[in-house]
Amino acid sequence: MEVLVDVLVVLFAALTGASLQLGTGTLLLLYHEGLGRKVPKRVRRAASGYIFGVLIFTILLLATAVLLMLLWFGKALNEDGLIFLASLCIVMAGIVILFYYRRGKTTMLWIPNFMAKYFKKRAGKVETGAEGMALGMTATLGELPFSIILILVAANSLLGLPRAGIIIAIVAYALITIMPILITKILIKSGRTLADIQRWRVKNKMFFRIFTGVMYLILAIFLVAFKVIKGAA
Amino acid sequence: MKVVEKAKATYRRARAVEAATEKKSRQSPKRVKFSRRKLVSEIMFEARVLGRHAGAVEIFADKVANEVEVWAKKRTYITEDDITRVASEKLKKYDKDLAYIYKNRDTIV
Structure with a gap:
């Protein structure tokens, strides 16, 4: 039962991370700038590098969080730590529902203007797979204010799994998180235009906003119900 | 004297x-001078993003640029946003997807 709860927490954290939009938006920017400059082959290579960069950096971040938790605490967090994480999840739910997306018929995010301009500039200059990988890592870093809670919650739950299970779960978390980016690449490769994808994103913006907020709340409830209350009992 | x-x-x-x-x-938002060449090159850029045939797009890109130029000449103060808005309205007649992506090119992230 404990292992099942830990696996579910990691799964929910991964699904919440997958619903965040900076990674997908930056990939679309990459395609937009690359295809506009008439370099489709380089864009495909850069997009593959981008996805690889996001995957690797997510695995690194999660593995680092698990290692640091093990070094500092020796085991999973105690009740105080779990309550702190749960309250952060509730705060993030409110922030995501109210502020994550900017207003209007747009998928612009609540990130500083200089950061948005930086991503656009970098996406325009990417030519190789390595540069795409670096952009992927930067996008994951840019998402960190929203994803750090998910990484900490997942890392805490991973410590409850057997050793081999930790590695499998870390890779599974990263794969689930990059699923929307992979699907976007497959859709573009299959012939969908950026206009179609962008229209779909704008149309389903409210759904993503509510889904992400609710997922943060579910994580908080799981932590409190299955780790704090059940642990105390 | x-x-x-x-x-x-x-x-x-x-x-x-x-x-x-x-x-x-x-x-207020920065005043710009209307540049026909810039507008046509931006439309061609977005057309390449969508994989449209360049020759076909050139024809109506020129027409759109003419219409926007006529609109801009009547105004003393225009901004980048105004040009984008008017150009995308004119582009809708020819290619809806192109008009959409041209209007929303800076709002992806």
């Missing part, structure tokens, strides 16, 4: 009008 004073007064009035225009552009 009267001619010189008159010239000075005209110069001062012209400087006052320029200063007032500059002040307005610092307060």
Whole structure:
């Protein structure tokens, strides 16, 4: 039962991370700038590098969080730590529902203007797979204010799994998180235009906003119900 | 002497009008000069993003640029957003997807 709860927490954290939009938006920017400059082959290579960069950096971040938790605490967090994480999840739910997306018929995010301009500039200059990988890592870093809670919650739950299970779960978390980016690449490769994808994103913006907020709340409830209350009992 | 004073007064009035225009552009979105070449190249850029045939797009890109130029000449103060808005409205007649992506090119992230 404990292992099942830990696996579910990691799964929910991964699904919440997958619903965040900076990674997908930056990939679309990459395609937009690359295809506009008439370099489709380089864009495909850069997009593959981008996805690889996001995957690797997510695995690194999660593995680092698990290692640091093990070094500092020796085991999973105690009740105080779990309550702190749960309250952060509730705060993030409110922030995501109210502020994550900017207003209007747009998928612009609540990130500083200089950061948005930086991503656009970098996406325009990417030519190789390595540069795409670096952009992927930067996008994951840019998402960190929203994803750090998910990484900490997942890392805490991973410590409850057997050793081999930790590695499998870390890779599974990263794969689930990059699923929307992979699907976007497959859709573009299959012939969908950026206009179609962008229209779909704008149309389903409210759904993503509510889904992400609710997922943060579910994580908080799981932590409190299955780790704090059940642990105390 | 009267001619010189008159010239000075005209110069001062012209400087006052320029200063007032500059002040307005610092307060509100930046005033730009309409550039036909820039507009056509932006439309062609977005057409490449969507994989449209360049030759076909060139034809209506010129028409759109003409229409926007006529609109811009009637106005003393235009911004980048105004040009984008008007150009995307004119583009809708020819290619809806192109108009959409042109209008929303800066709102992906």
